[in-house]
Amino acid sequence: MNSYKKQALIAISMSTMLLTISGCGEFSYKRGASATDFQQEKKSCSTEYKRESDVDKCLAKSGWIVVSADKPISALMEPLATTQPTNSDESKNSGVPLNPLEKIAIGSWWKAGSGPNTLMTDSKQCVADLGDAHQTENNMSLVTRGLLACMQANGWYALKQ
Numbered sequence: 001m002n003s004y005k006k007q008a009l010i011a012i013s014m015s016t017m018l019l020t021i022s023g024c025g026e027f028s029y030k031r032g033a034s035a036t037d038f039q040q041e042k043k044s045c046s047t048e049y050k051r052e053s054d055v056d057k058c059l060a061k062s063g064w065i066v067v068s069a070d071k072p073i074s075a076l077m078e079p080l081a082t083t084q085p086t087n088s089d090e091s092k093n094s095g096v097p098l099n100p101l102e103k104i105a106i107g108s109w110w111k112a113g114s115g116p117n118t119l120m121t122d123s124k125q126c127v128a129d130l131g132d133a134h135q136t137e138n139n140m141s142l143v144t145r146g147l148l149a150c151m152q153a154n155g156w157y158a159l160k161q
Contacts, residue, residue: 027067028059029108038064063107065159100146101133107159109140109151119156126150 028038045058059066109119119140126147127134134147143151148158 028064029067030062030064033064098145100130100144100149102145103137103142104145104148104158105160106141106143106148110157110159111155114156122151122154122156123147126154 028035030038041059041062041064042055045055045062049055049058056066111118123136123140123143127136130144130146130150134144134150136143136147143158151158
């Protein structure tokens with residue numbers, strides 16, 4: 001086999017391997033948990049539920065987030081509400097504003113392509129815009145609802161503790 005054919009075969013093999021690996025990759029996260037913990041929880045959820053979407057919901061209820069090519073993180077996290085629905089017939093389409101100074105415990109922060117420095121810069125800007133009453137606590141793990149809304153407007157997702 002000549003050199004050109006060997007190189008072509010190696011390139012095709014490597015491309016196939018990379019496509020296979022990248023298409024099957026999955027990332028799971030739960031603060032303080034291990035891969036073994038995830039496997040046990042997934043087995044438990046899979047025993048109880050048969051549909052993949054139900055297994056994902058079961059894992060989410062237990063504090064897990066699972067991300068892959070077909071399950072991006074933004075699809076798994078909904079912004080936390082800023083209003084609370086009311087029960088009166090007159091206001092079915094409106095809500096009562098929630099207290100922007102209410103403290104919310106956050107397990108982790110996520111934004112594609114951003115790291116801790118961007119997180120801190122964005123949070124400082126939100127505090128500057130909102131006022132000192134919205135200072136973060138415990139290394140961004142306790143924040144006000146107002147700061148959370150500001151961070152979400154900047155593209156950040158928060159996982160509640």
